[in-house]
Structure formats: structure tokens, C-alpha cells
Amino acid sequence: MLARVFSCAILGLDGVIVDVEVDLANGLPGVIIVGLPDTAVQESRERVQSAIQNSGLLFPRKHVRVNLAPAAVRKEGPSYDLPIALGILAASEQIPADVLTDALVVGELSLDGSVRHVRGVLPMAALAVEKGYHRILVPAADAAEAALIPELEVIPIQDLTQLCAALNGNFPIPPQQQEIKAEHPAWELTDFREVKGQEHVKRALEIAAAGGHNILMIGPPGAGKTLLARALPAILPSMTIAEALDVTRIYSVADLLPKDVPLIQTRPFRAPHHTISHAGLVGGGNWPHPGEISLAHRGVLFLDELPEFSKQVLEVLRQPLEDKMVTISRARGSLTFPANFQLVAAMNPCPCG
Ligand SMILES: Nc1ncnc2c1ncn2[C@@H]1O[C@H](COP(=O)(O)OP(=O)(O)OP(=O)(O)O)[C@@H](O)[C@H]1O
Numbered sequence: 001m002l003a004r005v006f007s008c009a010i011l012g013l014d015g016v017i018v019d020v021e022v023d024l025a026n027g028l029p030g031v032i033i034v035g036l037p038d039t040a041v042q043e044s045r046e047r048v049q050s051a052i053q054n055s056g057l058l059f060p061r062k063h064v065r066v067n068l069a070p071a072a073v074r075k076e077g078p079s080y081d082l083p084i085a086l087g088i089l090a091a092s093e094q095i096p097a098d099v100l101t102d103a104l105v106v107g108e109l110s111l112d113g114s115v116r117h118v119r120g121v122l123p124m125a126a127l128a129v130e131k132g133y134h135r136i137l138v139p140a141a142d143a144a145e146a147a148l149i150p151e152l153e154v155i156p157i158q159d160l161t162q163l164c165a166a167l168n169g170n171f172p173i174p175p176q177q178q179e180i181k182a183e184h185p186a187w188e189l190t191d192f193r194e195v196k197g198q199e200h201v202k203r204a205l206e207i208a209a210a211g212g213h214n215i216l217m218i219g220p221p222g223a224g225k226t227l228l229a230r231a232l233p234a235i236l237p238s239m240t241i242a243e244a245l246d247v248t249r250i251y252s253v254a255d256l257l258p259k260d261v262p263l264i265q266t267r268p269f270r271a272p273h274h275t276i277s278h279a280g281l282v283g284g285g286n287w288p289h290p291g292e293i294s295l296a297h298r299g300v301l302f303l304d305e306l307p308e309f310s311k312q313v314l315e316v317l318r319q320p321l322e323d324k325m326v327t328i329s330r331a332r333g334s335l336t337f338p339a340n341f342q343l344v345a346a347m348n349p350c351p352c353g
């Protein structure tokens, strides 16, 4: 018996639909996962088996083959646990096979069957709408984030038992309502009023904030450079909803979205330490992840003690500062991340302080 559930992989900041095909065949009991899975996906067979058994459902004593298509896209992370479990339950006729044809499913399972948070839910929900899916099944913790995308039914899942009951027609789960609250700041900002005096620097910062200019502050230790830079985001214009969604998408993929803040509405302020590597700054990795310049998109990138940064790290900033985006090329392909940030740097006039 063959079952098919649709899930999603994240490549850069975009989603790719992944077909999770599950086949139950006679043979030695066991689970085989194919389709370029990484270690976390391979380990999902253990989580799925325990979760199904601990939810009072039956794990079939058959040879289970799971194929994640397209096979060329690398699948990473634990977000395929839930679709694999549903595929196994559908293939073993414990849930109807046709209820998931217009839905995307993502979620990590814990051994007791509860569904855990996964990263990148916002781009997944955006992809679901783009590809014509009507519903997305996500962990309850991520439902508010997915609900930011209009015209999509977001079903928050607590655990496998609850989901199976709903799919079998009992106890349907009410969809998550879309709500954008204005009063949720993602992080604390330093108030501009805390800066005493320094009228000329404040004026310079106001002009930089109004025009989106980059700024370099040079001054002796204790002059208040760090304080002034930290106060800059508070006087920047507030973000539009489109800008907020842009920023939230990056934080969602980087798994840095603060808890209980589905939409980031405060401009980011990133202040990486000067020991940062160039991959950490512009993004990198085998399958590239966004770096500090992309996390500072639509906000401020603050390089404190500028001369302490290595020359190579400062050189890699040139092109993103010009183009407002960065393209990272690897042997397997290239990805583009947005990097439209305002650069604020501070330094002492002399290395001795
Ligand atoms: N104009 C000011 N108003 C209020 N507090 C200030 C002001 N200037 C400095 N401070 C306070 O003095 C301390 C030192 O300031 P800060 O760390 O910003 O200096 P800095 O110029 O970054 O020094 P360094 O070159 O050593 O990094 C901080 O606690 C800061 O809050």
C-alpha cells in the first residue's frame, strides 16, 4: 500500500515542495528513508516509531520504504517526522488517504507523540499558497507565524493522537486565526532619550536615520559611541507590513524568531563581535544559511571597534553594501539573501585607546 503526503524543504529563504511517499511491503520489519536525507532525517525513523506507538496507534510490522522527492534536494532537519508518520498511518489505513491531498504538513515529533517547533514555517506557508494548497498543518507553537500568510487555512497540531482523531472525522481542529498585534516588540530598544548631551552626534544620527546613510563614529573611550549606536534603531521609521514579513522570513529560516513574536515589527539591530568569520557575516555553510548582514536586513548592522575586524571580513562587505543583497555560490548551486542594512561603525582614534 502506497501513501503520499506533501511537505516542504527550505533552500535559502524559499521553500521547495517535498513529496513524502511511503510504501508498505512484505518483508523484514524496518524503515528505510531515501531521497538525500541528512542525519536528522535518518533519525526520524526512531522518533516516528515511538511517537506512533506511544499515541495508541499501530506501527505496521512491515518493510516501510520512505522516499523524499525530488531526490536532488538535500533534506535536513527534523521537520519531516510528522509527514512520514502520517504517510505510515495512511498506508496502514489508520487514517483516510485522501484527506491530505491539498495540505502541506511539517512538524518534529517527540517520542510521546507531541509535535515540536520547526524552523522556516513562514516561507513554507507562503509556498503553500503559491502552489495552490489550501491548508498547512504545522506545530501549534508555529501556527501564529504561518497564519501571517492570508488565504491559507492553518491547522495547529498539538500531538499525533489529536491529529489522527481530526483526520478520521472526530474532533476537528479549529484553524488558527490571523492576528497582527502591534504591541509585541521583538526585542528591547535603547531609548534615544537616555543619551545626555552629544547634540551634534544625535543630529548626525537623525540625518543618517532619515536618509538611510551609513555612519562611522570616531571618539575616545567612554564617549558614548556604543550607546549612541544602540539608540539608533529607536528613531528609525517603523516597518511596513511587507518589510516586517521580509525580516520575519529571514529570522524564521535562521530559527531566531523570538518566542511568542510571530511577526518582527521592530527593526533589527545586529552587533557581531569582531572575531566573526566572513561566513558568519555574509552567510555560508554547505547549504548556505543567512549571515549577520541578512539578519540586519531593513535594520542596523553595528560594527563596534571597527579596526579589530579582520581585513578579509571587512572586504566581503563591499559588494553587499553596493547591491543590498548577497549571492553565495557553492558547488551545489548559488543562493541569494537580501542584505539591505544601514552600517554603523565605531572606533577609537588610536589602537592604544
Ligand atoms: N552622552 C551620554 N549619555 C548617557 N550615558 C553615557 C553618555 N556617554 C557615555 N555614557 C555611558 O558611559 C558608558 C561608556 O559609554 P560607551 O560604552 O558607549 O562608550 P564608547 O565610546 O563605546 O567607549 P569605547 O571606545 O571604550 O568602546 C556607558 O555606560 C554609557 O551608557
Ligand SMILES: [Mg+2]
Binding pocket: 225, 226, 227, 304, 346
Ligand atoms: Mg564602545
